[in-house]
Amino acid sequence: MSEWREAVVLGGLLLGGGIILGTGGRLATLSLLGLYALWSALLVVFVDISAGVALAKGLVGLLVFLILYPIASRMPQGDGSQVAAWPLRLAMLVLAAVGAYGLYFRYPWEFVPSEVAFGVWWMMLVGLLTVLVSTDPLQIGIGLLTYELGFEVGFTTAERGILAAGFLGMIQILLALVTSYLATARAQAPPATKGSGEEERV
Amino acid sequence: MNPILIPLALLLASSLVYLVRRLTHLATWISILICVALVYALWSWPFLSQSQALGRPILLDPIRQVVLSFMLLGSAAFFLFAGQISPGWSYFPFLLFSSGFQALAVMMESLLLEAIFLEIAGLVLVLLVPGGVEGRTRGALALLIALVVAGPLLFGASSLVEETALHPENLTLVRTTAAVLATGFGLLLAVLPLGFYLAGVAYDAPPLVTAFVTGIYQPMVFFVLWSVLGRYPGLGEQASVFLFWGGILASVLGGLLAYAQRTAAGLLAYGALADMGVALVGLGTASSEGAAVAMAHFLSRLLGLALITMGWGAIRYHWGSASAELPMAIGKLPWAAAGYFLGGLSLAGFPGTVGFITRWAVSSAVESSYPIWGLALWASGWAVALGYLRFLDRLWGEDPELPPWKGWVIPVSLLALVAVSLLLGIYPQGIFRLVEAAFVS
Numbered sequence: 001m002s003e004w005r006e007a008v009v010l011g012g013l014l015l016g017g018g019i020i021l022g023t024g025g026r027l028a029t030l031s032l033l034g035l036y037a038l039w040s041a042l043l044v045v046f047v048d049i050s051a052g053v054a055l056a057k058g059l060v061g062l063l064v065f066l067i068l069y070p071i072a073s074r075m076p077q078g079d080g081s082q083v084a085a086w087p088l089r090l091a092m093l094v095l096a097a098v099g100a101y102g103l104y105f106r107y108p109w110e111f112v113p114s115e116v117a118f119g120v121w122w123m124m125l126v127g128l129l130t131v132l133v134s135t136d137p138l139q140i141g142i143g144l145l146t147y148e149l150g151f152e153v154g155f156t157t158a159e160r161g162i163l164a165a166g167f168l169g170m171i172q173i174l175l176a177l178v179t180s181y182l183a184t185a186r187a188q189a190p191p192a193t194k195g196s197g198e199e200e201r202v
Numbered sequence: 203m204n205p206i207l208i209p210l211a212l213l214l215a216s217s218l219v220y221l222v223r224r225l226t227h228l229a230t231w232i233s234i235l236i237c238v239a240l241v242y243a244l245w246s247w248p249f250l251s252q253s254q255a256l257g258r259p260i261l262l263d264p265i266r267q268v269v270l271s272f273m274l275l276g277s278a279a280f281f282l283f284a285g286q287i288s289p290g291w292s293y294f295p296f297l298l299f300s301s302g303f304q305a306l307a308v309m310m311e312s313l314l315l316e317a318i319f320l321e322i323a324g325l326v327l328v329l330l331v332p333g334g335v336e337g338r339t340r341g342a343l344a345l346l347i348a349l350v351v352a353g354p355l356l357f358g359a360s361s362l363v364e365e366t367a368l369h370p371e372n373l374t375l376v377r378t379t380a381a382v383l384a385t386g387f388g389l390l391l392a393v394l395p396l397g398f399y400l401a402g403v404a405y406d407a408p409p410l411v412t413a414f415v416t417g418i419y420q421p422m423v424f425f426v427l428w429s430v431l432g433r434y435p436g437l438g439e440q441a442s443v444f445l446f447w448g449g450i451l452a453s454v455l456g457g458l459l460a461y462a463q464r465t466a467a468g469l470l471a472y473g474a475l476a477d478m479g480v481a482l483v484g485l486g487t488a489s490s491e492g493a494a495v496a497m498a499h500f501l502s503r504l505l506g507l508a509l510i511t512m513g514w515g516a517i518r519y520h521w522g523s524a525s526a527e528l529p530m531a532i533g534k535l536p537w538a539a540a541g542y543f544l545g546g547l548s549l550a551g552f553p554g555t556v557g558f559i560t561r562w563a564v565s566s567a568v569e570s571s572y573p574i575w576g577l578a579l580w581a582s583g584w585a586v587a588l589g590y591l592r593f594l595d596r597l598w599g600e601d602p603e604l605p606p607w608k609g610w611v612i613p614v615s616l617l618a619l620v621a622v623s624l625l626l627g628i629y630p631q632g633i634f635r636l637v638e639a640a641f642v643s
Contacts, residue, residue: 075466083523124354131347135341144350151354159314162257167318171353174325181329182339189337 006141008046009036012119013097015124019087019146020093025072025183028130029065031147033140035123036061039153046113049156053165060169067176071183074136092133095160104120106131109154116153123150137186143178150170203248205262205309206241206255206638212302225471229294230285237278241271259311265497269425276418276478277301278412279615281607283512286521289408290333297414302328304422311433313363316426317356320390323422324349327415331407341402345415348389348399355386363434370436379439380440383430384448390423393452394480397459397475404471409518412467413511418472420582421500424478428485428493446486450568451573453479457582460589466514469593473586477503480579484564490565498633499523499560502548502591503621506557509545512616513538518605538595541616546590548623551583556623559630603615 015038018031043049051129100122109117127147134140152168215236222228243249248260264268277297284293300323307319324345329343362379369375388394390584402414433437456476462468481503484496516538544555551561561583569576607613 068342128351137343139346140343140608143397144347148350148354151357155354155357155361159357164314164318167315167322168357171318171321171325174322175346175350176323178328182332182342182346185342186339189339 007113008038008042009118012122015135016122016146017093019142020089020096020133025075025136025142026069028139028142029068029072032068033061033065035149036064038174039119039149042116042119043153048115049160050093051170052154053160053162056165056169060172063173064176067173068138068142071180075136075138075183075187090135092129093126095112096129099125102129106120110158112154112157114158119151120154123147123153126150137179138180140170141175141183144177145172145175148175149171176197203250204255205260206306207249208244208262209297209302209305209309211236211240212298212305212412213408216295216298216302219298223291223295226285229291229626230281233281233294233298233381234278234285236319237274237281238299241274244270244274250378251569255310256315260309261311261526262309266308269422270305272501273304273308273418273422274303276508277414279508279619280414280418282615283515283612284410286609287410287515289410289515290330292333293330293408293410296326296330300324300414301418304419307408307426308429312360313430314357316430317353317360317386320423320426321353324390324419327411327419330414331403333408333411338406341399341404341406344399347429348392352386352389353390353409355382359383363430363437366436367434375550376436376440380437380444383427383437384441384444386515387423387427388444388448391420391427391478391482392475393448393478397452397456397472400471400475401468403468404474405465409470409511409515412470413507416470417504417507417511420478421504424481424500426495428496431485437512442486443481444486448487449479449482449484450578451479452476452482452521453582454578457585461585463589466593469546469586469589470510470514473546474503474507475591476582476586477506477549477551477557479582480564483568483579484560485565487564492564495560495563495567499557499564501633502556502560502626502630505619505626506545506548506555509616509619509623510549511542511545512543512619513545514610516607516612516616517542519611520604530610535607537613537617537620541620543590543594543597544623545621546593548627550585550587550590552587554624554627556626556630556633557628559633 012035014033015031019028020144022028022031037058040061043057044051044054044064097195100118103116103121106113109120112120124147127143127150130143131140134143148171156165209440215232218231218549219232244267251261251263253260267473280297281294303323307316307323310316310319328342328346328349331345332339352478359379360383362375362382366376367378385394388399392398403415407415410526431441453476456472456479460469460476461474463472479500481496484492484499486492517535520535548555548557561579565579566575568579
């Protein structure tokens with residue numbers, strides 16, 4: 001079981017890294033799908049949640065991926081749409097890891113296994129920092145989905161009702177739809193609006 | 203009869219209207235009719251005041267009847283206006299859909315579901331924001347970030363409030379819960395960070411979308427906050443501190459920022475923020491009178507915001523402009539200029555307007571305990587009023603090439619709103635009696 005735990009933590013760290021570092025959206029979208037799959041499996045193994053709920057969460061992840069990936073694949077990859085350059089994004093990654101570690105000790109989630117609790121903080125911070133360093137709607141949307149997913153993993157252990165899980169899944173699908181709409185609207189913007197300083201400030 | 207039928211009717215109507223959205227007149231009238239019919243049903247059909255839906259308690263008491271009627275009638279007025287100067291085909295179905303979830307949030311007695319429904323209602327509104335200026339997504343993204351970051355805070359608070367109810371003696375827990383709750387609602391109300399999404403939305407969205415966000419969505423969020431504090435009185439005292447000082451900060455800084463604005467969008471956003479601060483201070487006084495005044499403030503605020511956005515919307519539509527600026531309009535559209543100007547003064551709480559009386563009540567209550575901050579609330583209103591007075595200069599003038607306005611629906615409805623606003627400014631008891639009756643019941 002301990003190898004499993006190490007693999008899960010390592011997998012979560014790598015996928016979270018993919019979200020912060022992935023410019024252009026394709027890598028970040030794939031990393032997000034990986035996080036959904038990882039956490040669905042993790043909820044069954046560590047939190048003892050019903051397989052049906054975990055499967056539903058996995059399906060929500062798949063749907064989110066299917067909504068976002070076509071948009072991400074049409075976007076120019078690594079076009080510098082993110083304001084932050086590589087060194088800053090790496091620094092953010094380190095900051096997220098250190099912050100998650102600190103929060104994990106300061107505010108451990110009640111009833112949540114330690115690996116999961118660390119992962120929850122890690123994903124929430126990765127999501128928020130991605131939002132902070134991005135200006136592109138797709139990247140911001142992926143960051144928000146990561147933040148929301150991180151929280152949901154921790155919250156599911158306390159609130160196991162199917163109703164809350166269903167509505168939280170609905171929010172994530174709606175968030176993915178809004179993200180794809182905004183990314184498309186931004187991509188179709190006239191050149192003057194697209195690159196203007198006004199647009200860059202969120 | 204289960205009151206869940208009301209939000210369900212709105213959600214079903216949104217699907218129907220979506221199918222006919224390209225037939226603007228049909229979509230307009232279906233949307234208006236469903237809103238008016240639901241207001242009639244609210245007051246005449248035998249709905250249960252307490253019932254169950256989705257396994258949780260659902261309420262439809264007199265205060266909720268007033269709040270839902272306010273939401274539906276406000277939406278109907280916006281639909282009527284939108285039918286003439288369409289802000290986009292999606293306006294009608296998306297607003298009905300959002301209203302359905304807002305109605306669910308208002309009636310539910312569970313913080314988790316209230317927060318979920320408010321987030322869903324807000325996410326739908328995000329889709330309407332980029333409709334104003336092609337390709338601009340700044341305002342939509344700011345609103346999206348505020349909604350999504352606030353969501354988990356409120357979901358988490360839903361667990362914390364239950365614990366707080368069980369352990370009211372644990373002051374650390376109570377303070378933490380109050381802080382999390384205030385931060386979540388502060389984000390939704392755009393008080394944290396100061397005016398975060400309001401400015402972006404006002405710049406990018408069509409005026410009627412801005413009007414719905416500030417005039418309908420925010421009051422519904424505010425009502426849910428009031429309802430949560432009422433259900434958990436142990437939290438009330440701690441939360442009141444956050445609300446009171448957050449409201450003072452929002453009002454004072456919002457007023458100063460409003461005065462500094464050079465565009466109609468900026469003035470609207472920060473004027474609305476300053477006004478929101480007044481309502482928060484009312485709720486933060488932790489008295490039933492303060493809460494009643496805060497509710498009345500939202501009724502009057504809707505009138506002010508409707509006048510501003512309808513006047514500004516008509517001017518922009520006639521000029522074919524989608525910018526944040528305000529073109530000169532007094533020559534050809536005096537009724538629109540009058541509506542815009544009066545709405546601005548009302549939002550600022552200028553004497554003689556509908557916004558005055560509630561601002562006066564809150565400022566006077568604060569003045570008795572904190573004289574400086576009471577004066578600061580007055581000053582913030584005057585700063586917003588000066589901002590609008592300065593805009594008179596821009597409204598002045600006439601473009602000879604611009605044709606006169608065609609049609610009578612918009613001018614007549616705007617002038618009717620002007621008359622109602624002035625009448626309620628002179629005779630504010632109308633609003634107070636309505637709110638008082640609902641509170642007493």
